[in-house]
Amino acid sequence: MTSNTGSYTYEQAGVSIDAGNALVKAIGPLVKATARPGADADI
Structure with a gap:
C-alpha cells in the first residue's frame, strides 16, 4: 500500500x-x- 505524502487544496484539485x-x-x-x-x- 502506498502512503499519501502530499496534500492538495481544492483549487489544486480543480475545484472552484x-x-x-x-x-x-x-x-x-x-x-x-x-x-x-x-x-x-429552497436552495
Whole structure:
C-alpha cells in the first residue's frame, strides 16, 4: 500500500468554491420554479 505524502487544496484539485457559489446563485430561481407539494425547492 502506498502512503499519501502530499496534500492538495481544492483549487489544486480543480475545484472552484467561487464558481460553485456562483452556480448555486444562478440556478436558485430555476429551483424555486420547481416548487410542488412534498418537495423543498429552497436552495
